[in-house]
Amino acid sequence: MRRVVLATSNRHKLREIAALLAESGIDLVAQTDLGVAPVEETGRTFVENALLKARHASKQTGLPAIADDSGIEVDALGGGPGVRSARYAGPNATDEDNLRKLVRELERVPDDRRGARYVCAMVYVPCRANEAPIVCERTWPGRIARQGRGSHGFGYDPVFLVPTLGLTAAELDPVRKNELSHRGQALRALRSELQARAPTVAVE
16 A cells, blocks of 8 residues: 545545545545645646645655645636635635625526536645656536535535536535546546556556
């Protein structure tokens, strides 16, 4: 087993990513369990923020690191909240605060202009400085529902409607969500890249 630090303090993300890496040969440990404080996310893109987080965790622990930066882009908001998704309602906003603000901002937006997408940048930063990071970015298209539905997931999942299913992300069971989601897609791509680069690190 190869120990890898996950650069997040979000336990929901830890559970999702750990489930997707089950039987992968990677022993995933959260950075908070190793005493690593979060780094300030100053990047202008999801990829920049993911690399900031992974490099910080790797430097602090001496371990290879995985990080993701993800969020929601809403057409009617010009692609916002984007990289500010977790801080949309303010620096200390909860998921509920952000969700309420999004629903309020889109209250007068007609159904045909409520298109959106989840975006996830997933990166792996090795210990060796001369080895390039692996970067995988994927999207999950959908629409914003007028009110929240479902009890699974987190973040904007209760209002992220998957048109082909007629269900929100929060109405999907975790296995089905991981099959479809931006994070699931990005992590599977990352696993494939890890396997191609170093079979001892990646899934068999």
